Amino acid sequence: MKRRLALLFVFLFAATSATPARAEDGGLKLPPFKKVKLQNGLTVMLMEQHEVPIISFNFIIKAGAVADPPGKEGLASLTAGLLRKGTRSRSADQMASELDFVGGTMDAAADYDYSNGFAEFVKKDIGKGLDLFSDALLNAAFPPEEVTKMLKQRADAIKAAKDQPRAVINNYFNAYLYGNHPYARPDNGDERSLAAITRDDVLKFYQSYYAPGAAILAVVGDFNTAEMERMLADKFGAWSGKATAAASVPEAVPFAGKKLLLIDKPDATQTFYQIGNVGITRTNPDRIYVQVINTLFGGRFTSMLNSALRIQSGLTYGARSSFTQRLAAGPFAISTFTPNATTEKAMDMTLDVLKRLHEKGITEEELKSAKSYLKGQFPPTIETSDQLAALLTQLEFYGLDESDVNNYYAKIDSMTMNDATRVIKQYFPMDNLVFVLIGKASDIQEVAKKYAPKVDAKSINQPGF
Amino acid sequence: MKPFVKAITACLVMLVFAAFAAEARAQAFDVKTQTLKNGLKILVQEDHSIPNATMYIFYRIGSRNERPGTTGLSHFFEHMMFNGAKKYGPGEFDRVMEAAGGSNNAYTNNDVTVYQDWFPSATLDLIFDLEADRIQNLSFDPKIIESERGVVANERRLSVDNSTFGTLYEQLSATAYTAHPYQWPVVGWMVDIQNWKMEDLKRHFEMGYSPSNATMVVCGDVSADNVFKLAEKYIAPIVSHTPPPPVTTQEPEQQGERRLVVKKFAQLPLLLIGYHVPQTASNEYYALQVLKTILFAGQSSRMYQRLVDKDQLAIAVDSNLEFAFDPTLFLVIAQPKAGVATTAVERAIYDELDKAKTQMVTDQEIAKAKNILLANFYREMKTISGRANTLGSYEVFFGDYRKLFDAAQEYNKVTQDDVRRVAGKYFGDMNRTVATLVPETGAEGQGAGAGEKK
Numbered sequence: 001m002k003r004r005l006a007l008l009f010v011f012l013f014a015a016t017s018a019t020p021a022r023a024e025d026g027g028l029k030l031p032p033f034k035k036v037k038l039q040n041g042l043t044v045m046l047m048e049q050h051e052v053p054i055i056s057f058n059f060i061i062k063a064g065a066v067a068d069p070p071g072k073e074g075l076a077s078l079t080a081g082l083l084r085k086g087t088r089s090r091s092a093d094q095m096a097s098e099l100d101f102v103g104g105t106m107d108a109a110a111d112y113d114y115s116n117g118f119a120e121f122v123k124k125d126i127g128k129g130l131d132l133f134s135d136a137l138l139n140a141a142f143p144p145e146e147v148t149k150m151l152k153q154r155a156d157a158i159k160a161a162k163d164q165p166r167a168v169i170n171n172y173f174n175a176y177l178y179g180n181h182p183y184a185r186p187d188n189g190d191e192r193s194l195a196a197i198t199r200d201d202v203l204k205f206y207q208s209y210y211a212p213g214a215a216i217l218a219v220v221g222d223f224n225t226a227e228m229e230r231m232l233a234d235k236f237g238a239w240s241g242k243a244t245a246a247a248s249v250p251e252a253v254p255f256a257g258k259k260l261l262l263i264d265k266p267d268a269t270q271t272f273y274q275i276g277n278v279g280i281t282r283t284n285p286d287r288i289y290v291q292v293i294n295t296l297f298g299g300r301f302t303s304m305l306n307s308a309l310r311i312q313s314g315l316t317y318g319a320r321s322s323f324t325q326r327l328a329a330g331p332f333a334i335s336t337f338t339p340n341a342t343t344e345k346a347m348d349m350t351l352d353v354l355k356r357l358h359e360k361g362i363t364e365e366e367l368k369s370a371k372s373y374l375k376g377q378f379p380p381t382i383e384t385s386d387q388l389a390a391l392l393t394q395l396e397f398y399g400l401d402e403s404d405v406n407n408y409y410a411k412i413d414s415m416t417m418n419d420a421t422r423v424i425k426q427y428f429p430m431d432n433l434v435f436v437l438i439g440k441a442s443d444i445q446e447v448a449k450k451y452a453p454k455v456d457a458k459s460i461n462q463p464g465f
Numbered sequence: 466m467k468p469f470v471k472a473i474t475a476c477l478v479m480l481v482f483a484a485f486a487a488e489a490r491a492q493a494f495d496v497k498t499q500t501l502k503n504g505l506k507i508l509v510q511e512d513h514s515i516p517n518a519t520m521y522i523f524y525r526i527g528s529r530n531e532r533p534g535t536t537g538l539s540h541f542f543e544h545m546m547f548n549g550a551k552k553y554g555p556g557e558f559d560r561v562m563e564a565a566g567g568s569n570n571a572y573t574n575n576d577v578t579v580y581q582d583w584f585p586s587a588t589l590d591l592i593f594d595l596e597a598d599r600i601q602n603l604s605f606d607p608k609i610i611e612s613e614r615g616v617v618a619n620e621r622r623l624s625v626d627n628s629t630f631g632t633l634y635e636q637l638s639a640t641a642y643t644a645h646p647y648q649w650p651v652v653g654w655m656v657d658i659q660n661w662k663m664e665d666l667k668r669h670f671e672m673g674y675s676p677s678n679a680t681m682v683v684c685g686d687v688s689a690d691n692v693f694k695l696a697e698k699y700i701a702p703i704v705s706h707t708p709p710p711p712v713t714t715q716e717p718e719q720q721g722e723r724r725l726v727v728k729k730f731a732q733l734p735l736l737l738i739g740y741h742v743p744q745t746a747s748n749e750y751y752a753l754q755v756l757k758t759i760l761f762a763g764q765s766s767r768m769y770q771r772l773v774d775k776d777q778l779a780i781a782v783d784s785n786l787e788f789a790f791d792p793t794l795f796l797v798i799a800q801p802k803a804g805v806a807t808t809a810v811e812r813a814i815y816d817e818l819d820k821a822k823t824q825m826v827t828d829q830e831i832a833k834a835k836n837i838l839l840a841n842f843y844r845e846m847k848t849i850s851g852r853a854n855t856l857g858s859y860e861v862f863f864g865d866y867r868k869l870f871d872a873a874q875e876y877n878k879v880t881q882d883d884v885r886r887v888a889g890k891y892f893g894d895m896n897r898t899v900a901t902l903v904p905e906t907g908a909e910g911q912g913a914g915a916g917e918k919k
Contacts, residue, residue, distance in 0.1 A: 028516075051514055054843050093765065093774070100763035101833045103840025122840050153773070153780045156803050159732040160780065163629045267730035269626045270619070300568065302559045311556060314615025317623050337623060369564035376566020376585040379515035384847040461732060461906065 027409040028379060030402040033392065034225055038232075040239055041213030045392045046228055047220040049385050053123040055221035057133055058389035059108075060397050061115040062216075063209035063246035065187035072197050074189015076110035078150060079205045080117060083108050085146040087139040092146050095132065104129050106136065112183055113249065113327045114397055115209070120386060123222045126231075134235035140206060147199045155194045162460050165265060165272040165438040169335070171465040173274040173436045176261045176456070177331055181252050191463035212236070214243030218392035221385040252328040254278040255434050260452035264441035265460045271439030272337040275350060277429040279332030282325035282398045288411045289423045290323055295370040296362055297321055297353075297428070298334060304353050309336055315346045323427075327398070332429065340443040347435075347451065358430050362420055371412050378408065494846075496856065496866060497689035499696070503705040504677025507696055508856050508866055509689040512849055518586040518685030521853040522596065523861050526673030527576040528653075529646040529791065530709045535665050537653015540573040541617050542669050546580065547571075548609045551602035555609055558595055565591055575647050576790045577861060578673070583850065586686035590695060597699035600674060605666055614658060621652045629735050630798075633727055633902045640725050641739045641794055641898035645716040677705040682857040684849040716741065716792060723898040728905050735902040736807045738814065739794035742786070742891050745862040751875045752883040753795065753891075757784055758834035759826050759884070760817065765833075767817050768797075778802060778810045788862040794898075795891065807901045821888040825881040835876050842872070 033047035061080075068075045084099070084106055085092040099106055102125035108117025117137070121129030161167040171186050178184030186193070217236070219228060254277045280287055291299070298305040298321025309319040316336045324330035334354070338346035362370075382388060382405065395404055435451050437444065438460065449455055500506045527539050547569075549555035562569055567584030582592050625631040635650045642648035652658075681700075683692050719741055743749050760767050761784040764774070772779040778801060785796040801810045845851040860866040 051512075052843050052847050054840075054847065093770070096764035096769075097833075100765040101829070101836060103836040103838075105840075120844075122836075122843060125836075149774070149777060152777070152802070156733065156780045156800075159803055160800055163731040163733060165627060166623075265730070270622045272627075300563055302556070302563050307556075310616055312612065314612040314619070317616055317620040337619070337627075339619065339622060365564075369560075372566045373563045373568070376517070376588075377568055377583070379517045379585075380583060380848065380850070383515055383849070386847075 028382075028405065030382070030391075030405040031388075033220075034229070035396075036229065038212065038237055040237065041211075042236055042239060043216045043396060044229075044232055044236070045216075045218040045396065046223075046225050046232075047218070047388055047392065048223060048225055049220055049388065050222050052385070053222045054385055055121050055123055055126050055129070055219065055223055056385040056389045057119040058218045058386070058393045059117050059137065060216040060393040061210055062214040062243070062397065063205075064110045064114040064116075065112045065185060066182040066249050067205070067209065067246045068185065068189075068193075069201070071193060072189075072201055073185045073193040074154065074187070075197055075201055075205050076115050077188050078147075078154065078194075078197060079202050080108035080110050080115045082142050082146060082150060082202060083117065083136045083140045085150065086141050086143040087135045088141050089139065090135060092143065095136065098128065099132055102128050104132065106133060110187055112187055116390075116393070118386060118390070126223065130231055130235055137210070138236070138239050140210075142199060142202050142206070144199050147202055151194050151197060154189060155191055158188070158191055158194075165268065165270075165460075166337075168460075168465070169272050169274055169436065169438055170333075172261065172263055172438065173276070173333060173434070174331060175465040176259070176436050177255060177276070177278065177434045178252065179255075181250060181328070183249075183252060183326070183328065183330070186465055190465060207241075208244040209246060211241040211243035212239045214246075216393045216396045218389040218396075220389040220392070249326070249328040252278045252330075254329075254429065254432055256432050258431075258433050258435070258452040259454045259456070260435040260437070260448055261456045261458070262441055262445060262448045263436070263438045263458055263460050265438055266440055266442070268340070268438065268440045270337045270339055271343040271346075271437055271444055272335075273343075273347065273435065273437045273439075274333045274335045275347075275433055275435050276321075276331055276333035277432055277434055278329045279323040280325060280427060281327065281329050283400065284325070284329075286423060286427065287323075287325060288408065289415050289419050290427050292367070292370045292374060292412060292415055293357075293362070293420060293423050293428070294321055294323055295373055296366050297357055300373060304357065305334065305336070305350065308349050308353050309338075309346060313349070315342050315349065319350070332427070340440055343437075343439065343444045344447040344450070347447075354428070354430065357424055357428060361424060362417075364417060367415065367417060367420060371415065374412055375409055494852065498866075499693045501676065501696060501701045503701060503703055504675070505696070505700055506680050506860070507692065508680070508682045508860060509687065509692045510682075510684045510852055510856065511687060511689060512684060512852070513686050515849070516586055516686050517849065518584060518589060518683060518687045519849045519853045520582040520584075520592055520596070521682045521857045522580045523680045523682070523857045524578045524580075524673055525576070525678050525861060526578055526669075526709055527574055528649060528651045529575050529712050530673065531646060531649070533649070534657060535661060536649040536657045537617070537651070538657075538661060538665055538669050539578055539673070540651050540653065541613070541658070541661060542666060542673070543571045543573045543578050543580075544613050544617060545605070545610070545666065546599055546603065548613060549604045549606065550598040551604065552598045553595060554604075555606065558599060561591070562595060567592065573651055574787065575651060575793075576788070579854075579857070581850070581853075589687055589691065593695045593699040597703065600676070600700070601703045603670060603674075605663055607663065610663065610666070614661070617652065618655065618658050621655060621658060624652065625650065629729060629731055629902050632729060633735055633737050633900050636725055636727055637737050637739050637796075637898055637900040638794070640723050640900070641719075641741070642716055645714050645791060646712065647716075647789075647791065647793065671706060672709045675705045675708055676700060676703050678708040680857055680860050682853045682860075684853040684856070712791065719896050719898075722894045725898070725900050726903055727900065728903050730906065731902060731904040732906075733803060734801050734807050734904055736799040736801060736810055737900040738797040738811070739898045739900075740797075740891050740896050741792055742795045744791050744793060745788045746790075746864060749887050751872070752879050752887045753786065754838065755831065755834045755876065755879045756821065756826075756884045756888055757786055757795070758837050759830045760784065760821065762834070762837050767820075768814070771817050772799060772810065772813050776813055778805050778813055782814075788858055790862070811899065815894075818888065818892040822885065822892060824885075826884050828881070831879070831881060831884070838876055839873070
């Protein structure tokens, strides 16, 4: 029963993290951390945080869903999910029992650009925790029955997700927006691709990509750095193997023109829709300026979109926009939902708000407000040990460093009204738009035709996205 | 902080942060308290690790204080609290707070309405000014009420109509309770949402929004002295009035299993089972939490092992037990696999519950549960928000925030026999309500999943 949908700042950092130290100038500094490269090539980062007796790990393997073989989408994610499901010396049950006994958490999944995992333990159990964590990562055995089990579970999970439009609209939007680009492919697979994956595929993926030279490990929490360094060297020093380099991600080009996909869900009482195009990369030099404009456009409660569609008209419970940042340009998407009968009104209003952004721009006062908001809301995103560990691995993966955090306030402050005008024109699509709607087709298919010369249709019960 | 998709679709909104073990006592945070003359109690926990602070205000009013015909009023009122007062007019609360670097939200449940502000600590004075204005001088503009009615109707469509869990959970509550107000949805029935009157809102405000009916928690980069000083300045002048009348209705003992079915367009069925259990402040709370942890927490839990791993009947199984003033439901949620009958899932769940009733859990399981509860406690304490919510919840639901620091001891006292006893007492067929969502693959409407029907 939340008053509002939490706005999702996907674009901030693909995640974020850490308990920041304050800087003299009122800015923030990432707390000090040590970065070492083990002899086997593993990059390790260590940051002490003593507030709560907890230690958090985060790792990245430099191959994600983009490395899935065609027709076997979901393989990277499945491989990551299976890491804790049995090793050379522990069954899945043993792993679960030992992990739960110390109140630990551990799991992994794949994003498009990389595979990513975490583990977290209470300080007193760190010896046991590190043993379990390193065993899963280094010695995963992928027992055949566990592979079969998880494949079935994941196929059913897709069916269950399709019963909730909000759980799947991103998948449909990515698939429709990106066409032949790998970002179109479902990162957790679909009904068909999961049926095609075998244990050999999993073994091959693991052997090809899980190697120290292609891995990044961060540990943050209540420990002594020298001691932790020794423990990590002990557990990960003997990790060997050479990684196959993951295929590079091709450049993503915005869709030219307009197209619309309508997914029929005949019981829907609301139309869920996304409108957008290809956005920006994680390393785009304008990314913080884009974030400032997006804050005003659809990134917070009083944004232009939410003001129009919710606060002033009551057409929805929440409207927002976001830029997801990746190696290649990730999606920019406006998302909201409205009753079937007000679909046209809400979509027209959405496009009007976008038009207004381009025609009227923003005011000095709004620019100031957005800057203040982003700065004020930033510290809690780097408050905890798990947030910090995730931030460290991502900065390393994208070739960034602590200046990304330490210069964040200064970069925000540097933005001018001229920058705002340029950024709106350059990064917010206007004439080239991709529309994806999930709703009751018999109610809204006529309305849908109004927005694009090309209208595609499918049913939510059809396999795939 | 709260991902868009997870907010409602992920079935389990866990309000239950209880946890711990021996170390938790040593880990007690230094909390300073003060009660204003008008009755508002304030808790402050200083933490200077980030230059931010958070303010949570708990009002002891929720859907249990409503009546048939105006269900959902507490939640609607929560929305109206953001729509303008005397000093800060319509839209100003959010505009001013965001321009100062702050953000806010709120939640309503059966028992309480909670307002949350997250802000740079330098803006504490402004936050007090904003809160005091709306507590004291909320305005009731008919036009804004109509617009907000639409927002809430859309929230209901989202979280109930277009969610298999939301639909089923609403029906489960409506069936499990026959007398007690926990029977109606927090968001309200659609027809009630459409029919609230201005007088209803005003009456609700007067009933629930007295300082004496609230607890304020401030955590983060503040000094307690300054918080108390500002509270004296902004909140103390607000006059208290009569708090809501006590809710006297008690749910009569259930005398036999209740079953219900919801037919809905869906690909997979869904199963919810509710058992009546005592309120949070009951002395059986801790034993129930230990039992819940043994049965449901982690992949080594009994239910996961049985339903997901061994018998492979479900893709997920979980439970929920929310803080509650009155006797509440212990909820079991299972997502059956495709092609598996919900009755088979039910049988496996009952079988595991029967084992807990007839055989002692092991020492190892008790120890594991305590470790998990302790680790969860630390996780909740990682953020200033988590601390504010947990301190406030303990103060409100246990009657004293210090119970939080006793929880470790309380859990340590729980024995195998206690666990078997509460299992036997509450997990019987006479005491359960079973809700099943039966998929319909779309007789009406076009293009409904050709070839995909099962």
